[in-house]
Amino acid sequence: MATSSCRVLMVYPTFDAESFWNYAEVCKLAGARYPAAPLGLITVAALLPPTWDIRLVNRNTMDLTAADLAWCDMVMTGGMLNQQADALEVIALAKRHHKPVIVGGPDVTSSPHLYGAADFRVLGEAEGIIDTFVAAWEAGTRSGVFEAEKFQVDVTQAPLPRFDLLKFDQYLYIGVQYSRGCPFTCEFCDIIELYGRVPRTKTTPQMLAELDRLYELGYRGHVDFVDDNLIGNKKALKQFLPELALWLEARDYPYEFSTEASINLSDDSELLELMRRANFFAVFVGIESPDPATLVQTKKKQNTRRDLATSIHKIYSAGMFVTAGFILGFDNESESVADAMVELIEDAAIPVCMVGLLYALPNTQLTRRLAREGRLHPNHDVVPGGDQCTRGLNFDPIRPLRDILDDYKTILARVFDPVAYARRLDRLTTLLDRSRRPHDLPMGDLRRKFSSIEGVHRIVSQLPETREPFWQTFVHCAKTNPAALRYIVMLMALYLHLGPYARHVIGSIERRIAVLDRECAPLLPGTVEPFAAGIAGSA
């Protein structure tokens, strides 16, 4: 291990300001600056030699200054697809300041050719390659590509992330990671390409040490298990969760947890009960489509042969609310998909639904198939901004594009109508069983700032169209299921972002349709306006 000194400026690029996930208004309500902290960078920071000096700048929460750049010996950056535009900007900035720049993370791993301007590209899981990079740097190497062997990192050896580099009050929640990889085969998914299909889990002592560290540093509140599928290795998880529950009990429940899981969670009553005891309150589930044939075609078979709404209700009965992902634009989608999707969302009573357009992510089974079929758009892996809501369908779909976009508009308008949203919250009130979870939110939890009657006042005064339906739901919940009230109010707060964002996306889709209509219209004599070159770049 190196003993020399080096000043490392770690820069976390911005996500696009227009995103389903940034919950900007909720952050304002809670006094935070961004929902999530940069877990990847603080994990890499823990892998660097202890003699190296590290400064972290998260461009989502603070400015990167000329003084920061002047201070450092090297810049480390990188992130996900939706950070690509700013990651490239950070690389350019570093180069203008004559600083060597190292880029790593999922997007450069999937699309290394886009990051040729960086001096070093570190591909794959950092634990598998960072020592090699450090040794090369120490030996005087000033450029290169370092690639970890795929899926070989032993996460039981992963270091304790440098939580001390974070300013906790800037975030709605702090992330930890238990496992990497997922056993399923969804065609559009890049997780199985990046982390493999055999989930690798940390040990129980290792996870509890991470929580101990957060606790020592004074953090209280919402902790998100960032795993792409927490239940990928159920056997290991069932050993960990009881220990987690004991850890929480001994400290009077300083944390509440959220995560992502596949829908087969609902088939396992034992696991649901263990998650209830370990204070999980929310789970993101990828539902994708109401149509079993579509789910089979996209290799999401775990979502078939079940009543999806009943599965979601089972999770509600274990005290966790579900947020869900849905996708439009699959190859064998039927004409009736809009009605079927809205009906499923209503039946399942899922308030927060991320409905997006199918996006062919770099280096996935889907992208390889579309390339073979000649349907991928040029520059399909370049993301100048937006998210899959505004920039999805980076390929030629089978259904007419206009029909898909029309259906998309219809779904968003119906699902994010304030009355429909409140109606789903109202149904959730009857389904969410929080009766065996008496713990209050810990002191210091930012959510205390809006999980109250004052919070509802602030929400409805910001969005007057929510006033009547939200107050009705609030009163109904207060009377019939008070234990669920703060979660219902939390979900109302999310509407502060989701309602306006859905309207923004609808506007963007309408502009995309207008371009499409102009392209399809016959040229009239005297028409001289040059038409946009392609739908993919027109939103």
Ligand code: SF4
């Ligand atoms: S269940 Fe989720 S993480 Fe697993 S392969 Fe499917 S989309 Fe990817």
